[in-house]
Amino acid sequence: QVQLVESGGGLVQAGGSLRLSCTASGRTFSTYVMAWFRQAPGKEREFVARISWTGGSTYYVDSVKGRFTISRDNAKNTVYLQMNSLKPEDTANYYCAADRNQFATTREYDYAYWGQGTQVTVSS
Numbered sequence: 001q002v003q004l005v006e007s008g009g010g011l012v013q014a015g016g017s018l019r020l021s022c023t024a025s026g027r028t029f030s031t032y033v034m035a036w037f038r039q040a041p042g043k044e045r046e047f048v049a050r051i052s053w054t055g056g057s058t059y060y061v062d063s064v065k066g067r068f069t070i071s072r073d074n075a076k077n078t079v080y081l082q083m084n085s086l087k088p089e090d091t092a093n094y095y096c097a098a099d100r101n102q103f104a105t106t107r108e109y110d111y112a113y114w115g116q117g118t119q120v121t122v123s124s
Helices: none
Strands: 004-007 010-013 018-024 033-039 046-051 058-060 068-073 078-083 092-099 118-123
Touching: 004 092, 018 033, 018 092, 018 118, 033 068, 033 078, 046 068, 046 078, 058 068
Parallel strands: 010 118
Antiparallel strands: 004 018, 018 078, 033 046, 033 092, 046 058, 068 078, 092 118
């Protein structure tokens, strides 16, 4: 089992940047596919980005392509989400997710482990 703790959220003006971090417990982090999801008030949780075990493969929802970058440091048991050119519509609670299934993709139910979330608010 793995426990996930997100950090790095906050309030930022439109056009600004934030870097979210998600640190995992345990010694098998490198065997987990990692992803970021987000949930805005009154909306369903949506997929944002995914990264493979080694970090060699990434995938993004269209709305963040070219602005967000997911990366991981397996030595530090941490996955990151660098968010640039932020927009008010990026405002949401951002969740880190993990699963050992290498075929886990964009669906919530692909991921067995979740963090508690970190709030990102982008002001216009």
